[in-house]
Amino acid sequence: MFKSITADNGSEFSLLTLQLKGQVSVYFAHPFASWERGTSENQYKLIRRFLPKSMRLSVISNRKVQAIQRYMNNYPRKNLGSQPPS
Incomplete structure (x- = not known):
């Protein structure tokens, strides 16, 4: 793979x-050298839409984590022809 x-x-x-x-x-x-880790840096950017860097992770509910996960899993990807991963 x-x-x-x-x-x-x-x-x-x-x-x-x-x-x-x-x-x-x-x-x-x-x-x-964040440019050497482009995919992970892009994922961090998506997560930061919901969780600011200053936010304590201990206060985030499982429900919120699952909502972020759904968002990221359904986010359209340019390299997939603007389709979400299947």
Whole structure:
């Protein structure tokens, strides 16, 4: 399904190369280079429409999270001919 994965340099991704060896190419983005992670940055932008950066995540209800999830899953994608993912 995927040909490559670009991850942040966080310690949570330290074993990613070993775990996916032979399955997919793994690349690591440079620190402070958000343009190297375009898809994730675009997803963050969509989430920020509902949750400002200063908002505490502990106060968000499950219902609100599910509403955001539905919105993102039904958001039309340019690379899909303005259709939502199926």
